[in-house]
Amino acid sequence: MRDYIIRRVLGMIPLILIVMIVSFGIFSLVPSPFAALSENPRIKKADIQRLKHAWGFDLKWYLRFFKWFSGVIRGDWGPSLLYPGSMARDVIARALPVTVRLMGIEFLVSLVIALPIGIISAVKQYSVTDYVVTVISFLGMSMPSFWLGLMMMMLFSVVLKRPDGITPLLPAGGIITPGLEDASFWVKFGDRAQYLVLPVFVLSFISIGGYARYMRSSMLEVIRQDYIRTARAKGVPERSVVNKHALRNAMIPIVTLVALSMPGIVGGAAITETIFNIPGMGRLIIAAEIKADYPTAMIGLLLISVLVIVFNLVADIVYAWVDPRIKYS
Amino acid sequence: MAEKVIEAKKKGQKKSSEDYTYVGMVFHRLTRHKLAMVGAFMLIFILLFVFVGPLVWRANPNEQIEGLEGMFNVPSRAHPMGTDDYGRDVLARMFFGGRISLFIGFISAITSTLIGALVGLVAGYYGGWADDLLMRFTDAMLSIPTFPLLIALASVLGKGVWQIILVIVIFGWMVDARLVRGLVLSLKEQEYVEAAHAIGASANRIMWRHLFPNTLAVLIVSTTIGIGGAIIYEASISFLGFGVQAPFASWGNMLQNAQQFIWNSPRLIIYPGLAIFMTVLGFNFFGDGLRDAIDPKLKL
Numbered sequence: 001m002r003d004y005i006i007r008r009v010l011g012m013i014p015l016i017l018i019v020m021i022v023s024f025g026i027f028s029l030v031p032s033p034f035a036a037l038s039e040n041p042r043i044k045k046a047d048i049q050r051l052k053h054a055w056g057f058d059l060k061w062y063l064r065f066f067k068w069f070s071g072v073i074r075g076d077w078g079p080s081l082l083y084p085g086s087m088a089r090d091v092i093a094r095a096l097p098v099t100v101r102l103m104g105i106e107f108l109v110s111l112v113i114a115l116p117i118g119i120i121s122a123v124k125q126y127s128v129t130d131y132v133v134t135v136i137s138f139l140g141m142s143m144p145s146f147w148l149g150l151m152m153m154m155l156f157s158v159v160l161k162r163p164d165g166i167t168p169l170l171p172a173g174g175i176i177t178p179g180l181e182d183a184s185f186w187v188k189f190g191d192r193a194q195y196l197v198l199p200v201f202v203l204s205f206i207s208i209g210g211y212a213r214y215m216r217s218s219m220l221e222v223i224r225q226d227y228i229r230t231a232r233a234k235g236v237p238e239r240s241v242v243n244k245h246a247l248r249n250a251m252i253p254i255v256t257l258v259a260l261s262m263p264g265i266v267g268g269a270a271i272t273e274t275i276f277n278i279p280g281m282g283r284l285i286i287a288a289e290i291k292a293d294y295p296t297a298m299i300g301l302l303l304i305s306v307l308v309i310v311f312n313l314v315a316d317i318v319y320a321w322v323d324p325r326i327k328y329s
Numbered sequence: 330m331a332e333k334v335i336e337a338k339k340k341g342q343k344k345s346s347e348d349y350t351y352v353g354m355v356f357h358r359l360t361r362h363k364l365a366m367v368g369a370f371m372l373i374f375i376l377l378f379v380f381v382g383p384l385v386w387r388a389n390p391n392e393q394i395e396g397l398e399g400m401f402n403v404p405s406r407a408h409p410m411g412t413d414d415y416g417r418d419v420l421a422r423m424f425f426g427g428r429i430s431l432f433i434g435f436i437s438a439i440t441s442t443l444i445g446a447l448v449g450l451v452a453g454y455y456g457g458w459a460d461d462l463l464m465r466f467t468d469a470m471l472s473i474p475t476f477p478l479l480i481a482l483a484s485v486l487g488k489g490v491w492q493i494i495l496v497i498v499i500f501g502w503m504v505d506a507r508l509v510r511g512l513v514l515s516l517k518e519q520e521y522v523e524a525a526h527a528i529g530a531s532a533n534r535i536m537w538r539h540l541f542p543n544t545l546a547v548l549i550v551s552t553t554i555g556i557g558g559a560i561i562y563e564a565s566i567s568f569l570g571f572g573v574q575a576p577f578a579s580w581g582n583m584l585q586n587a588q589q590f591i592w593n594s595p596r597l598i599i600y601p602g603l604a605i606f607m608t609v610l611g612f613n614f615f616g617d618g619l620r621d622a623i624d625p626k627l628k629l
Contacts, residue, residue, distance in 0.1 A: 014465055015465060015468055015469050015472065018465065018466060018469035019469050019472060019473055022469065022470070022473060023473060023478070026478060026481050026482055026485065027481060134364070135364070138364075138610060138613050138614060138617070139610065141613060142557060142606060142609040142610035142612075142613050143606055143609075144561050144564050144565065144602060144605050144606065144609070145565075146564075146565060146568050146584070147564075147584065147598070147602030147605065147606065150584075150587070150588060150591060150598050150602070151598070151599070151602070153591065154591055154595050154598065158591060158592055158595075263474075267474050270476050270477060270480075271476070271565055271568070271569070274569070275588070282477075285477045286477060286480055286569065289477065289480050289481050289484065290480075290484075297477070297481065300477070301473065301474060301477055301478065304473075304474045305469075305472045305473045305474065308471075308472035308473075308474075309468075309472050312472070
């Protein structure tokens with residue numbers, strides 16, 4: 001097992017290198033990221049020259065890659081263009097907690113709803129419940145997130161009003177009401193929760209379908225096995241066959257699901273964050289790309305990619321740890 | 330054979346699965362899959378809407394009605410779905426936008442499946458360093474978050490139908506590559522491949538004449554579901570303004586400005602989004618049914 005982990009960790013190095021080359025390559029294809037800057041009368045020519053030097057655009061592309069590479073390794077991630085005066089690292093540090101809060105809540109909500117649904121539809125396979133769950137799962141999986149977001153916004157922020165008849169039922173976007181920054185904890189808590197309702201609903205509705213079907217197929221696989229038939233044959237009540245015998249093994253693949261979802265919790269949801277005006281990682285990366293803020297965009301992408309690679313390994317290791325049938329050598 | 334069928338008819342039995350060819354059997358199983366049939370009808374409806382619609386409703390999707398009266402018209406006899414922010418007929422834009430969205434979906438899903446198949450065949454068949462190299466590259470591509478890179482690449486390549494297809498293909502082939510590689514690894518151990526080796530068939534011939542046809546069923550399923558995914562990608566890219574550009578309509582770029590008009594003209598959001606949703610749902614239902622239909626272990 002230890003040899004396996006060492007081998008896998010070493011194997012991550014070429015993977016991360018390829019990821020760096022691909023993301024660097026794509027951003028290097030941009031003819032001139034300074035074209036937009038030179039049109040802005042408020043930016044001095046000398047500043048652009050300095051920026052060119054700082055980003056290494058006066059060097060050949062391979063030298064520029066090494067300059068960027070060594071900067072990334074040393075933790076010097078360069079200045080941010082999107083928020084002039086800030087470093088890319090600070091910009092990302094500001095966006096990170098916003099995204100983690102949104103995506104973390106979304107992930108918990110989805111799991112809490114999806115897992116029981118998946119189990120029920122597996123236990124009662126081909127029943128009406130199973131059909132309803134399948135259809136709803138497909139509805140979620142086929143829904144474009146931006147459209148569901150806009151529809152929900154329309155319903156809860158435009159059509160439906162609070163009892164006073166003026167303020168919308170739920171705010172249309174943002175994360176906190178302006179002016180409430182210094183309010184007491186519970187007031188702030190309630191206020192933030194309002195802003196989270198719509199985005200969390202939209203994201204959960206889309207992901208619940210996938211999770212539920214994953215749980216369903218995992219449960220179906222276990223329920224068909226011989227030891228379940230044995231348990232039923234010796235007269236174990238159906239309730240404890242499902243809850244004790246089957247569920248334990250059916251939950252093992254969920255460990256993988258949780259591990260593989262972690263990078264998404266950091267990466268955020270670009271479109272939903274954009275629609276609901278949430279200053280998280282997803283929106284930051286898209287905004288950075290639109291405004292030609294390549295240091296921020298590249299670091300953001302790299303961060304998420306590295307997390308994906310790391311959590312793939314974590315998923316494999318944890319899987320072997322909880323399931324003694326699996327041996328890596 | 331014919332006697333057997335007549336005999337079976339006399340006894341009032343239905344045809345058993347042995348009386349069908351493979352394609353016939355899959356088709357027969359598919360027709361018994363309720364959700365697949367719902368999906369098929371939704372897709373037929375969408376295709377009729379998009380391809381026959383313009384023959385019935387002959388309006389120019391790009392013609393703008395001048396002046397303020399032309400904008401944001403509510404549905405009327407002259408404009409069954411009203412007009413948009415430029416005073417263009419929304420119904421006509423729905424037809425032509427649908428053609429472009431479906432075109433992008435089909436072409437990019439088929440192309441990325443073929444590229445994935447090629448990578449998977451080569452990696453699985455040759456093994457060794459070719460396999461290592463190709464699969465590490467596939468892993469790396471899979472770990473990069475797709476959507477931000479789609480946007481980055483779209484802004485580099487320019488904004489057009491073919492560019493969008495290229496972008497979706499570049500980030501869409503990896504799953505198929507893994508799928509095909511896995512299949513090839515088990516297929517290449519079978520006797521008929523050994524027999525082909527023995528009579529001196531070239532690697533190319535074995536890959537494309539013997540292995541590829543056996544992965545086809547799985548690839549057709551993944552392409553069907555991939556079309557839905559590609560349509561959502563196109564819509565999302567266009568929604569953010571990096572996709573298909575005016576004057577061409579696509580269901581995605583019809584939604585591009587719609588968020589600003591959420592208060593006075595919600596119709597502009599509802600129609601194109603509903604069309605995307607129905608199309609993707611149709612492809613998902615149908616693809617899932619197809620997956621069940623080709624799975625011999627499943628009773629339908």
